[in-house]
Amino acid sequence: MRGPNPSYPIDLTDAEAKRFEQLIRASSTPQALVMRARIILTAYQHPEQSNQQIAWASDTTDRTVRKWRGRWVATHSLADAPRSGAPRRFSRLRCARRSPPSPVACPNRARFHWRAGAEPSWRDA
Numbered sequence: 001m002r003g004p005n006p007s008y009p010i011d012l013t014d015a016e017a018k019r020f021e022q023l024i025r026a027s028s029t030p031q032a033l034v035m036r037a038r039i040i041l042t043a044y045q046h047p048e049q050s051n052q053q054i055a056w057a058s059d060t061t062d063r064t065v066r067k068w069r070g071r072w073v074a075t076h077s078l079a080d081a082p083r084s085g086a087p088r089r090f091s092r093l094r095c096a097r098r099s100p101p102s103p104v105a106c107p108n109r110a111r112f113h114w115r116a117g118a119e120p121s122w123r124d125a
Contacts (some may be wrong), residue, residue: 005052008069010043017044036078037061040067 012020020037022030029037035058042054043065051069055062071077 006043006047006069007066008073009047010040010069010072012040012044017041033078035064036068039065039080043069052079 020041023037024034024041038058039054039060042049042057046054049057051062051065058065058068068078071081
C-alpha cells in the first residue's frame with residue numbers, strides 16, 4: 001500500500017518490546033490494550049510500513065494507528081485519556097444494593113450500616 005511515511009517514529013527498549021509481546025499473548029489482557037500494543041509493536045518492528053499497512057495488519061483504521069502512535073510518542077502510555085466531565089457519583093440506592101458494601105462504590109461508608117442477615121439500611125446521621 002502506498003502512503004506517506006509516518007510522522008511519529010516509535011522507539012522502544014527491549015524490555016518494553018518484550019512487555020508488549022507478553023500483553024498481546026496473555027489471554028487476560030483487555031482487547032483494547034492488545035490492539036494498542038500490537039499497533040506500537042508493529043510500528044517498532046517495521047518502521048518502513050505506513051500507517052495504512054499497520055492498520056491493515058492490526059485490523060483497525062489508519063486513524064486509530066495515527067492516534068496511538070502519537071499518544072505513545074507523547075506519553076509512553078497505552079492508557080485511555082482522562083474523560084471530561086464531573087467524576088462519577090453513586091446514588092444511595094446503588095450503595096444499598098451492594099452486599100457487602102464496597103468502599104469504592106459507597107464513598108460514605110461510615111454512614112452505611114450492615115447487619116448480618118438483614119437488609120442494608122442507612123443510619124440517620
